[in-house]
Amino acid sequence: MSLMGNPDSFDHVQTTIEPVDAAGQHRVFMRYRAENKFGGMSLGAVEATLDNTDCTPTSMS
Numbered sequence: 001m002s003l004m005g006n007p008d009s010f011d012h013v014q015t016t017i018e019p020v021d022a023a024g025q026h027r028v029f030m031r032y033r034a035e036n037k038f039g040g041m042s043l044g045a046v047e048a049t050l051d052n053t054d055c056t057p058t059s060m061s
Contacts, residue, residue: 009035013043024052 004010013031020026028048036042048060 004034005037006035009033009041011041020052025058026050026052 011033013033015028015030017029018027026049028050030046030048032044032046033041034044046060049058050056051058
């Protein structure tokens with residue numbers, strides 16, 4: 001199940017990955033556009049923390 005109302009409307013804008021920190025984690029930021037419930041395009045963002053050893057997400061918001 002998708003959390004996006006129209007997954008086909010997903011349009012990647014930018015992804016930024018910070019260098020690994022002392023705890024062995026990377027912070028990742030992604031911006032995207034997607035169709036909102038009114039049919040217009042909205043800008044969205046996701047932030048995650050990844051483990052440096054295997055890229056496993058340790059948090060996401």
